[in-house]
Amino acid sequence: MKRPDPAVPVDPAPRGRPSGRPDPFAAARAAYWERAPRPSPGHRAAAPNLFAELVRAEYRPDDAPAGRPAAATSGDLVLAGLRRRVRAGRTPPPETCVRLLADGDHARAAVFDAWPEAVRCHGTERAAAAVRRGLHGTRPPHVVAPLLDLAAAESLVPLARPELLRLAYAPERTVRHAAWRLLAAYDGSLLLPHAGATPGTRSADAYERLLREALRAPGPPAAPKSAELRPGTLVAQSMLLGHLDRPGEGLSGGLGVLLGALGDALARTDGVAGVLTLVTACAPELEADPVLLRRRGRRHWVLRLPVDSPRPVGPEELGRHREALAWWATRLLGSLGRPVDVLHIRYADDGSLALAEAARRTGAALVFTAAPDPHRQMTERHAGPGTDANALRHDLHRVFVADRLVERADRVVGIAGPGGEADELLHHFPQLAGRAGGAPDAPPEGIAPYRPPEDAGRRIDSLLATVGARLGATAAPGRPRTPTVLLTVGRLHPVKQQDVLVRAWAESGAFRESVLVCVGGSPSDADPAERAMRTRVERAVAACPEAAERLLLLPALANADVRTLERRLADPANGFRARYVCPSAKEEFGLAVLEAMEAGLLVAAPERGGVPHYLVDGRNGLLIDTSCARTLGEGLLRLLRADDGAAAAMARNAQGLVRSTYSSNAMARALARHYTAVAPRIRTDRQAAAPSREGPVRRPVAPEGRSRTGGEGTSLPEPDGPSAVRAPARAARPRTASWRG
Template structure:
């Protein structure tokens, strides 16, 4: 591998890094790649143009096939924003269950490459409670960079639920217990802890991290709003979107007469996203007779195990229901630009689609895809569990769904379909106004830049000498 040279960084301003170590950065919706890659791409670009920021690095991983195809480790993404790839000795992108085997190697690579920038790294921001994030936390300690960690109620929430279930899978308990250990270590290491606000703000997070509720020294918990980048249509948006619309229109019916409602759902194919539960609920509630369900996500080239499992469950749910199979459209993952173009077109009354957006996830800590659909002008329905209720007010700018079972979800789908067009349009207008005024990538970048500057001004933790226990106790 080669670095491709050092980034050209101004002499003033902060150099910051953000991480996404699971999945491939340029393939949102495939495998482990979801909304985080879209978020970090837009926020990285916005941060790079924010006062006080000299440059931004988004740290990702590259497995052996990725490195064989492209040996450059550092490449400019946009002015002031670079992608830094950390090699991982695997034949596929590392997942949460095996990245722990590469923790020390990741820490070494991150320390080595981040030390070779030509300017010291000021702040490193990690967002997931996994072994990769702990490896980067160790690299930050070694090079003297401040550490920011975005904590979420999971895995503590899931651990609490699993302990109440006598039939809990021991492997799931073990994995979540290990993630609890990682999250607590990251909170202890971090110079600044941030949260993602839910229905009660940060109350649930404080419940699971009592050290934050006690003040955590001089560090205060904050939850800056995450944001959506401005929409920029691709040059051939009309042509690309037209091909998709033809397929949807073929199932929805001719524009001249009454059309079936289009239910759109976008996300990586994964059990936590519950596309299979959505299909079952759609059929059990009889919604398949009056609507077209369009699922966007997953790879058709090289699906991973979770994608294949989810597709098999979707197929099983439609067995014996030929009408449902006829009204179900599965599309592979699309680029973010294509998704947002499709959403805008479906929301545009000129095209005469009666369209709704639905997210059936078991929970969404934030739900960037939901926000993007709101920004596009679609009326949306999202899970009541997690962070979506922080910005989606049921019956005001969208609907909240109980996604705990197919039966409960089916009730929500019926409510969504029975929503009259006038009420739906009013909800969509309020949703769009909220996102455009309060949830922009530039506003998020401004808030983050302020936190990063404060971390640096308060001084970093003492970095002298090696840690006697650099990674804490052995993994559970």
């Protein structure tokens, strides 16, 4: 991995890196893992400080006095105590787990994380009795369903069959679906209610049809020879938010582009048998396309996990689907004809915890890419007056989830920060310092080689004509004859800050020297977050008609079209003076930035996050402060007024660096080494644990009658063929040969 030139002056502490400023959140975490002296409590704040109280409650030693809270609620303190206990490995008993299920989504997440170990430590009989007592009480549906899920997670039998069958007919979808999943532990899938038998329903929808098929299918799918895998490690990677092949729309961003290219590259890498990319599919998407497993490329498949939601699931909703996601992932990964060896997850959210649980149940090794987000901003965002209490609670939940994923993972890798190492990761995850192997590796991320898309010329010519018309319409005396085209590409989302960019561009006067082209967002206004961002963008230029006429908002384009557009803009022969700006509040890595650099554009990007790892200010681009409209405006003027000769030199340096170092092929080779290092040990553990239901925490849970030994050179189902993983048509009876868990 290349390092920045030491002769080039660099800000010694860019935003996002550990600095000399005190960070009580990082200090509390370091002290918890005994990596630093415990900070002095100091004087009690005159006003209630929720941040300080919750951090103290969650990270204090057990023998330290709890203190008297002024801002925290009793529920906050109970949840903090539960997290503290789980982090320390002191598993709460089943009765406590059952009682805390009613305390909200965040408490439920901690309970589900602790539950497998609680059952192992206290036994299945005690756990089943605790669930039974909970179910026999008067409970609302939002508590009954998680209780059933607790039982299903460990194949417990807390109710007599008639009692469970009554719940299988419940009008509440979450309750009856949880009851159906639990019926599998009773070997009672044949007793499922017929479609339309549930009160208040006429016929099953796509999700329910698929769930019935999953429970009733008798065996694994056929494995046509045309879909054979190579000998080696079978890898699964996850992207649970957004669409893999629609970057820039809704929640779909650079991760989809990354995983698509990475999966293709991994499938070509020595030692990798094949790749599965796991995504989610909501109910309307299942109705439109019932195929769950489809080939993307040679030895690369996309596996869709059904989600019972009327719309694509968002990050704040994943917790409500966590156990169902774990069940589906376990079921589908167990139906492939051979075990998945390694599951690689990214992002600290409830969906990743669900997949971590599926890895435990199927015996797959778990690799986690950790990032110090939201850790690096906790103090800055929440320690001052006027903090949003709910946002603070959510961020503390994300930190807890990240800690649990680090604990569960067989290998942790990081995203390289400034300087190319994972030093910032150790600063915010002090528990990593005590793991075998020392500091985690930070494999370089990368982009796929550029390949011109078919028929791109006509589409891009049309776009360039639109840009050219906007340039011509804004020409006037006193303005540059050929203003600069400022391009930005990204999904419409608050973290991407398109509204801040437009406001900075207008207020700084940069609009007088440029036309701003923003690419991103769905063509429709169906997504509320995108609608809100468009409204803020419109408000940002409402008071400045001159800026409004120089702003061009385009919907998201296919990645290949974006890269073609960038190349055409960067080519001086096309008559454009073009530059690229990334206005995000922070970027953990910034694939769109890499793509613009590779195309030959001069790039300005955030100094916060992972971009300074590869972008050295003044050498191969510009680092700018995107924390507010004022500083972003200053960065825009600096970008626009950079000398053309210097800009061309920086763009050449950037292009050479990306093409030589940051490719998806190099990333695939680096990750494959991690996968092949952990897979053999996990295979051995899997074989040793298979005979015992009460074995170690990482034990496979194979469906009855299924062999989990697998073998190299075995097969996946032929996509789109008669054995494709597919939900049955609406009017058809559930088929029994399509797939099986």
